[in-house]
Structures are given as structure tokens and as C-alpha cells.
Amino acid sequence: MAKILICFASTTGNTEQIADLLQSYLEEEGHLVFIEDVMEIDPTYISGYDATFIGTYTWDDGDLPFEIEDFYEELEEEDLTGIPVGVFGSGDTSYNHFCGAVDTIQERVRQCGATLIADGLKIEMNPSDEEDESKCRSFAQKLTNHLSEISV
Ligand SMILES: Cc1cc2nc3c(=O)[nH]c(=O)nc-3n(C[C@H](O)[C@H](O)[C@H](O)COP(=O)(O)O)c2cc1C
Structure with a gap:
């Protein structure tokens, strides 16, 4: 059983719904999950x-939302070498940079030395159908697989 943190920024609740789904799938896989507002x-x-797992929505032409800006800046100081991290988020494909904030956070944690467990999980608005749920389940599963490979 691993101890897993899920932190997220969400203003209208869509990213929070993804966080909740990931929590339930990880708990089904036997992990102890702690969920926190990134602020x-x-x-x-x-x-x-x-x-x-770090979650964020995207704002203003692919940007980070203000709720996660301090966390993002402070991340630069962290040595995350070898720590498994997954980045997820909600966005809207009608904007030019769909879920751009997911890519920005992912790049920062990569620079900090984290092991990215998979490409960022990007959900259109909220997880609303079986396909979205399956993407979330598979994302959680990838973390479980990685943890068992490194014997956590
Ligand atoms: C002013 C504004 C700008 C936005 N810009 C983007 C964007 O550049 N890319 C994107 O994918 N989504 C964009 N969105 C969509 C939000 O990321 C989307 O509504 C998301 O589901 C909100 O997540 P939350 O419910 O967790 O707050 C924007 C929304 C608003 C209102």
C-alpha cells in the first residue's frame, strides 16, 4: 500500500471531479490517498x-490559473529525483492550447527530476462518460504498475 498525495486547483469543480475519481480508483487498488487543495x-x-498527482485547469490562452502559480514557482526549488508524479487536468478544446497548464506543470516536475508515470491526463471539462472514466482508471493503474515495479 502506497501513500499518495493528490493536489489540485479547480474553480468550477471539473478538475476536482477528476481528482475524486483518481482517488477512488487508487483506493480500490489498495492505496492510502490524501487529497488537498493546492493553495x-x-x-x-x-x-x-x-x-x-498534481491537477490543474487551464486559464487564459493556455496559462496556469492563479491558484497554482505559487506552487509552480516554489516547485523550482524542489529536488524530486525519482519521485513518481502524474499531472492531470481539465480544459476546453475550443481554446487554442487545450490543457496547456498540464503541459507547463509536467515540464516543471520533469526539470525537478520527478519520474512522470505517464503523459498528462487531459479531460474535456468534467469526466462525463465511460471513455473519460476509463482514461482516469488507466492513469491510476499506470501509477500502481510503476509503484509495483519499484517495489513500493
Ligand atoms: C477565461 C477562460 C479561459 C480559458 N482558457 C483555456 C485554455 O486556454 N485552454 C483550455 O484547455 N481551457 C481553457 N479554459 C477552460 C477551463 O480550463 C475549463 O472550463 C475547466 O474545465 C475549468 O476547470 P475547473 O472546473 O476545475 O475550474 C478557459 C476557461 C475560461 C473561463
């Missing part, structure tokens, strides 16, 4: 867990 924590929390 309530800072990146030093990450080293206290076996793995972390």
Missing part, C-alpha cells in the same frame, strides 16, 4: 508521499 499546501509536501 493549502506547498511543494515540500511531495517528499512526504510515495507518489503525487
Whole structure:
């Protein structure tokens, strides 16, 4: 059983719904999951867990939303070498940069040395159908597979 942190930024609840789904799938797989609003924590929390999922919506032409900006800036100081991280988010394909904030966070955690467990999980608005649920389940499963490979 791994101890997993899911932190997220969400204003209208779509990213939070993805976070909740990931939590339930990870718990089904036997993990202990802690869910936090990203504004309530800072990146030093990450080293206290076996793995972390970071979620964000996207704002204003592919940008980070303000709720995650401090976390993003502070991440630069963290050494996440070897720590499994997954990045997920909600966006809207009618904008030019669909889920651009997911890519931005992913690039930052990669620079910090984290092991990305999969390409960022990008959901159109909220997880509303079986296909979205299956993408979320598979994302959670990839983390479980990675943790068992490294014997956590
Ligand atoms: C002003 C504004 C700008 C947005 N810009 C983008 C964008 O550049 N790319 C994108 O994928 N989604 C964009 N969105 C869509 C939001 O990311 C989307 O509604 C998301 O589901 C909100 O997530 P939340 O419910 O977790 O807050 C934008 C929404 C608004 C209102």
C-alpha cells in the first residue's frame, strides 16, 4: 500500500471531479490517498508521499490559473529525483492550447527530476462518460504498475 498525495486547483469543480475519481480508483487498488487543495499546501509536501498527482485547469490562452502559480514557482526549488508524479487536468478544446497548464506543470516536475508515470491526463471539462472514466482508471493503474515495479 502506497501513500499518495493528490493536489489540485479547480474553480468550477471539473478538475476536482477528476481528482475524486483518481482517488477512488487508487483506493480500490489498495492505496492510502490524501487529497488537498493546492493553495493549502506547498511543494515540500511531495517528499512526504510515495507518489503525487498534481491537477490543474487551464486559464487564459493556455496559462496556469492563479491558484497554482505559487506552487509552480516554489516547485523550482524542489529536488524530486525519482519521485513518481502524474499531472492531470481539465480544459476546453475550443481554446487554442487545450490543457496547456498540464503541459507547463509536467515540464516543471520533469526539470525537478520527478519520474512522470505517464503523459498528462487531459479531460474535456468534467469526466462525463465511460471513455473519460476509463482514461482516469488507466492513469491510476499506470501509477500502481510503476509503484509495483519499484517495489513500493
Ligand atoms: C477565461 C477562460 C479561459 C480559458 N482558457 C483555456 C485554455 O486556454 N485552454 C483550455 O484547455 N481551457 C481553457 N479554459 C477552460 C477551463 O480550463 C475549463 O472550463 C475547466 O474545465 C475549468 O476547470 P475547473 O472546473 O476545475 O475550474 C478557459 C476557461 C475560461 C473561463
